[in-house]
Amino acid sequence: MTVRLYDSKAQALRDFAPLRDGRVGMYVCGPTVQSSPHIGHLRSALVYDIMRRWLAASGNDVVFVRNVTDIDDKILNAATENGTDEPWWALAYRVELEFTAAYASLGILAPTYEPRATASVQQMVELIARLIERGHAYAAPDASGDVYFDTASWPAYGELTRQQRDKMEAAADADPRGKRDPRDFALWKGRKSDEPESASWKSPWGDGRPGWHIECSAMVTRYLGSEFDIHGGGLDLRFPHHENELAQSAAAGDAFARYWVHNGLVNIGGQKMSKSLGNSVYAAELFALASPLAVRYLLGAAHYRSTLDYAPGSLAEAEAAVERIRGFLSRVERRLAGTRFAGVGAPVIPDAFAAAMDDDLGVPQALAVLHDTVRAGNQALDAEELHDAAVAHGQVSAMVEVLGIDPRDPHWATADSGPAASALDALVTRLIEDRQAARESRDYAAADRIRAELTAAGITIEDSSTGTHWSLGL
Numbered sequence: 415m416t417v418r419l420y421d422s423k424a425q426a427l428r429d430f431a432p433l434r435d436g437r438v439g440m441y442v443c444g445p446t447v448q449s450s451p452h453i454g455h456l457r458s459a460l461v462y463d464i465m466r467r468w469l470a471a472s473g474n475d476v477v478f479v480r481n482v483t484d485i486d487d488k489i490l491n492a493a494t495e496n497g498t499d500e501p502w503w504a505l506a507y508r509v510e511l512e513f514t515a516a517y518a519s520l521g522i523l524a525p526t527y528e529p530r531a532t533a534s535v536q537q538m539v540e541l542i543a544r545l546i547e548r549g550h551a552y553a554a555p556d557a558s559g560d561v562y563f564d565t566a567s568w569p570a571y572g573e574l575t576r577q578q579r580d581k582m583e584a585a586a587d588a589d590p591r592g593k594r595d596p597r598d599f600a601l602w603k604g605r606k607s608d609e610p611e612s613a614s615w616k617s618p619w620g621d622g623r624p625g626w627h628i629e630c631s632a633m634v635t636r637y638l639g640s641e642f643d644i645h646g647g648g649l650d651l652r653f654p655h656h657e658n659e660l661a662q663s664a665a666a667g668d669a670f671a672r673y674w675v676h677n678g679l680v681n682i683g684g685q686k687m688s689k690s691l692g693n694s695v696y697a698a699e700l701f702a703l704a705s706p707l708a709v710r711y712l713l714g715a716a717h718y719r720s721t722l723d724y725a726p727g728s729l730a731e732a733e734a735a736v737e738r739i740r741g742f743l744s745r746v747e748r749r750l751a752g753t754r755f756a757g758v759g760a761p762v763i764p765d766a767f768a769a770a771m772d773d774d775l776g777v778p779q780a781l782a783v784l785h786d787t788v789r790a791g792n793q794a795l796d797a798e799e800l801h802d803a804a805v806a807h808g809q810v811s812a813m814v815e816v817l818g819i820d821p822r823d824p825h826w827a828t829a830d831s832g833p834a835a836s837a838l839d840a841l842v843t844r845l846i847e848d849r850q851a852a853r854e855s856r857d858y859a860a861a862d863r864i865r866a867e868l869t870a871a872g873i874t875i876e877d878s879s880t881g882t883h884w885s886l887g888l
Contacts, residue, residue, distance in 0.1 A: 416430065416431075416772065417429075417430040417468070417771075418430060418772060418774055419673055419774055419775070420675065420719060421675070422574070422652060422674040422675065422676045423573070423574050423660075423673075423674045430673065432474065432643050433643055433672060436473065436475060437475045437477070438469050438475070438477065439479075439638040439642035440466060440469075440476055440477065440478050441479045441630075441634040441637075441644070441645050441646070441671070442459075442462045442478070442645075442647060443630060443646070443647035443651055444459075444481045444483065444513075445482065445513050446483040446486050446626075447482060447484055447506045447510045447513065448486070448492040448505070448509065449492060450512050450696050450698070451512055451513045451516045452687070452694045452695060453680050453724060454648065454679060454680045454687060455513065455697075456516060456697055456700070456713055457677065457680055458648045459480075459520075459522050460520060461646075461677040461714070461718040461775075462478075462480075462646050463521075463523055463818065464718075465675070465718075466478050466523065467817070468775065468816060471763070476526075478523070478526045479526060479529070479633070479637045480528055481528070481529050481629070481630060482513075482530045484507070484530045484531050485502075485506070485532050487587075489502050489506050490610075492505060493505045502612070502613055503532075503612065510530075519697075519701060519706040519709075520709060520710045520713075521710055521818050521823070521825055521826070522818075523818075529636070531624065531629040531633065534632050534636055535615045535623075537632040537633070537636050538602075539602075539615075539617050541628060541632050541635075541662070541666055542601045542624075542628060543618065544666045545563065545662060545665060546561070548665060548667070549567055550567045550568055550666070551563050551564055551601055552564055553619045554591065554592020555592060556592045557620075558589075558591055558620075559602070559620030559621065559622045560591070560592050560600060560602060560603060560619075561602035561619050562592070562594070562600055562601060563598055563601055563658065563661065564595075565579055565661070566579070566595055566598075567665070568665050570664065571661045574652065574657045574660050575653045575657050577653070577657075584596030585599040585600075585654060587599055587600050587625060587626060588625065599625065599654065601624070601627075601628045601662070602617060602619055602622050602623070602624060602628075603623055604622040605621045605623070627655055627662065630659050631659050631662055634670075634671075635663070640670070641669035642672070644671065644673045644675055645671035646674075646675045646676070647675075647676060647677075648679065649676045649677065650679060656674065656676075678716075678720045678722065679722075680724055681721055681722070682694075682695060682723075682725075683723070683724075695724060700729070704730075705736070705826070706826070707736050708729055708732040708733040710818065711819055712728055712729055712732035714817065714818075715781060716778065717774075717775075717776065717777060718775055735785070736819065736821060738788055739810065740821035740822075742807075742810065743810060743811070743821065744822075745795060746791060746795060746804065746807040749795055749803070750800060750804055750807075755801055758801060758805065759804035759808030761812035762812055764787065764809050764813070766783045767780050767783040767784065767809075771816070777817070780817070784810065784813045788806070791803050791810065842868065845867070846864075848864055849861045849864040849865060852864065
């Protein structure tokens, strides 16, 4: 099957055909680094990590670019409001490191390129100059140093979100002091007297800094060219950010993105997550409640275009799902060790899994195939059908690799080795030792009682020639 993606601009599923056969250029709007990463940031980054992995598994060389917005009004305001003497650039770098650590904890692959906005200001100035030359931008006449995109000059403005310009609200991204029209948006912001000198750069229009929207247009073309395959980001970025990106880039003469992809947002207990409601859930909180592997499983399990409704209890379900996979893989590997089936079962992706992933990244359906294969593999083991168990093991191995949730990956051994995991292992190991001692002394009632206690706690134990092994919810 051909990969199909929902193109937000076309508002339809489209067959994906890269601009260059076998090579995909993919750009995703990264964080504005003014505060710590929250669940919405993690979910969005994970969506495009899975998309990237599937495109690569489908035979493509993926060039993946995710930017860091490290100069913006929000960052300057956060540096002023945090009550310390921390410079804006130090705040931005500190928060950027938090994002990098959170992404790494979730096993999200590092980008091919990760440009910072502050490193591409020259390209932004050049793009603004092109827009002025083409008659689609203007410098404010009040000597403020501001430059705006002239939305009236671009008839296609609003095409991404299917809006009519005369019905749009005023752009709130800059002081309207020099605008011809309230809907015009800032390309360059002249420096104000109360802003730090370090937050401004030289330009033909005066000292200042780039507007948010021009940053992404300049960075993506710098790294992927004037036309590329996929532009991704959260649903909340469609307007005004992506609408403005498309308008200014197209007006400058760039073909720009061939597919626009947007992931759904996150609700907390049925409510939209927002700072004003005080219900934001941050990365550190998630990792305190569950293993990073379980967090990855949970945030990637829903369809990427759906709204993810988060509740703390769902992490326990994700932990159980991960343990079922882990338990099956380790159980097969122990049983087949030393048999003629040990090398059987090459990692092959089942057709049903591939069909689900090809169909607009249908992860929920793909996970159903994964868990069906785990169940069938366990049943094959129980029936001593070792060849079938080995085949299922290979299929499960291939599927978890694509989704980035292989519990045997050394990354998770480090990420999951928190105090809670260590304490649980110590307690269960002690009970298993007590059970073995009871069996050796022929106190079978005590041994059965210990096994029943472990089972009631959701822990499965399995006796084999190599000893007793335990897992959660096998």
